[in-house]
Amino acid sequence: MSQAEQPLISHLVELRTRLLRSVTAILLVFLALIYFSNNIYDFVAQPLLSQLPAGTSMIATDVATPFLTPIKLTLVVSFFVAIPYLLYQAWAFIAPGLYQHERRLIMPLVVSSALLFYAGMAFAYYVVFPLVFGFFTSTAPAGVTVATDIASYLDFVLTLFFAFGVAFEIPVATILLCWTGVTSPKSLREKRPYVIVGVFVVGMLLTPPDVFSQTLLAIPMWGLWELGLFFARFYVKEESEEEKQEQTEEGS
Numbered sequence: 031m032s033q034a035e036q037p038l039i040s041h042l043v044e045l046r047t048r049l050l051r052s053v054t055a056i057l058l059v060f061l062a063l064i065y066f067s068n069n070i071y072d073f074v075a076q077p078l079l080s081q082l083p084a085g086t087s088m089i090a091t092d093v094a095t096p097f098l099t100p101i102k103l104t105l106v107v108s109f110f111v112a113i114p115y116l117l118y119q120a121w122a123f124i125a126p127g128l129y130q131h132e133r134r135l136i137m138p139l140v141v142s143s144a145l146l147f148y149a150g151m152a153f154a155y156y157v158v159f160p161l162v163f164g165f166f167t168s169t170a171p172a173g174v175t176v177a178t179d180i181a182s183y184l185d186f187v188l189t190l191f192f193a194f195g196v197a198f199e200i201p202v203a204t205i206l207l208c209w210t211g212v213t214s215p216k217s218l219r220e221k222r223p224y225v226i227v228g229v230f231v232v233g234m235l236l237t238p239p240d241v242f243s244q245t246l247l248a249i250p251m252w253g254l255w256e257l258g259l260f261f262a263r264f265y266v267k268e269e270s271e272e273e274k275q276e277q278t279e280e281g282s
Contacts, residue, residue: 048119055115060108067100070107074187075180077159081167082176089177099181106188110151110195114144143202146254150198154190158246165242197232197251204258215262225255 063070075088082088090096121140167176207213218225233248 045123048123052112052116052119055112056105056108059111060105063104063108063111064101067104071100071103071180071184074103074155075183077155078163078167078178078183081160081163083167086175086177088180088183090181091179092181095179095181099184103184103188110147110191113147114141117144139202139205143199146198146202147195150194150196150250151191153198153250154187154194158190158194158242159187161246162242193247194250197247198254200251200254201258201261204255205262208262215259218259218262226252229255 079088090099117140121136125136170176204218208215208218229251230244230248233244233251
């Protein structure tokens with residue numbers, strides 16, 4: 031085995047170890063929560079149940095759905111709960127290749143990534159769900175009874191949870207783009223009109239086809255982009271016009 035292959039093998043072994051630890055963490059959380067799977071589903075279903083007309087409820091259209099749907103939700107929740115540990119494993123894998131000052135900057139990004147993901151999910155649950163489900167149930171045609179299938183509801187809310195969780199990572203993505211030199215805060219500020227249009231397009235693609243959830247995702251995304259743009263200046267030193275002029279003269 032050559033000297034070049036040895037570091038590659040060691041990196042692959044460490045990557046496998048990190049992945050196994052991550053999977054184990056998710057399984058341990060799942061085993062701890064499985065007993066409360068029905069309670070977890072009741073909590074997630076509460077925004078819709080509170081908006082249903084009196085005398086109606088959710089339904090299950092498949093024989094195994096009442097059992098499998100809470101289990102599926104519990105597995106997804108286990109992944110969400112384990113996110114801080116998963117991000118730590120990712121950080122521990124790349125940390126040896128970073129300089130000391132880069133490690134000090136990366137760790138706040140790892141912590142803020144987990145917090146922002148949870149903030150996006152909380153925003154979806156406490157702000158978006160009541161508005162969206164209140165609108166949907168109030169616009170049902172006369173003679174139509176609202177009785178949502180529990181599996182369809184779970185797919186719907188998981189899509190929104192993931193969309194809002196990822197969308198709230200925009201500040202971290204903005205900082206990383208500026209820090210790695212892909213772009214600069216000044217360049218992003220000049221592209222603000224295009225960003226505003228882009229967040230509404232992304233909101234349309236990530237959310238179900240209703241204008242409420244699309245708008246409620248797009249507006250926070252825009253605000254979070256502005257937040258990331260503000261903090262990017264602490265990770266990137268923008269050159270002044272005089273410095274740029276000096277570099278141009280030296281190059282010529």
